[in-house]
Amino acid sequence: QVQLQESGPGLVKPSQTLSLTCTVSGGSISSGGYYWSWIRQHPGKGLEWIGYIYYSGSTYYNPSLKSRVTISVDTSKNQFSLKLSSVTAADTAVYYCARMDAFFVDYWGQGTLVTVSS
């Protein structure tokens, strides 16, 4: 059973960089075949795709966030990470890491609330 767990600060100041890490257990990122994703959900709202990374390092970013997003992978630790720069209150959301099977998400992390506030 694949499990994903997000970790990182729950509070980030405006204009700073949000950094989250997702630790994967029960499966290897290096095995390929899956796209390791970040998805967020604003309070009381729907789901928004941020982007994904393949084990090889190739990435895809939502164009609406592309200029501020970096997703990286550390296969030795079986982790992948999200950095979102120049955050504002509009970036306050629950951030989920997830495993995507080409077209749909088959495993989700529990999610972590990140609040942007001074």
Added chain:
Amino acid sequence: QSVLTQPPSVSGAPGQRVTISCTGSSSNIGAGYDVHWYQQLPGTAPKLLIYGNSNRPSGVPDRFSGSKSGTSASLAISGLQAEDEADYYCQSYDSSLSAPWVFGGGTKLTVL
């Protein structure tokens, strides 16, 4: 607004059958891309409920079923139970968008 349109809310009494629609267009559902459904119980992460229009992952009760026709898809829940009260999201792929993996806006199911 979302590329995939869902009703904001539906409701039903225990034991009843409810359906949730997901309406798209010729660049997503109508183009032949599969529709997937997720269930998000209060305060929890979404969970895959239906994939590939009508397939249930292991462990999902057969009370949940999915279908697709034309530019729309539907999620049906029969024998409604109190624990089915949740938000439900459809998701597909849109070839016209630069952010092609799209979710519906979500539907809140209330069990009366």
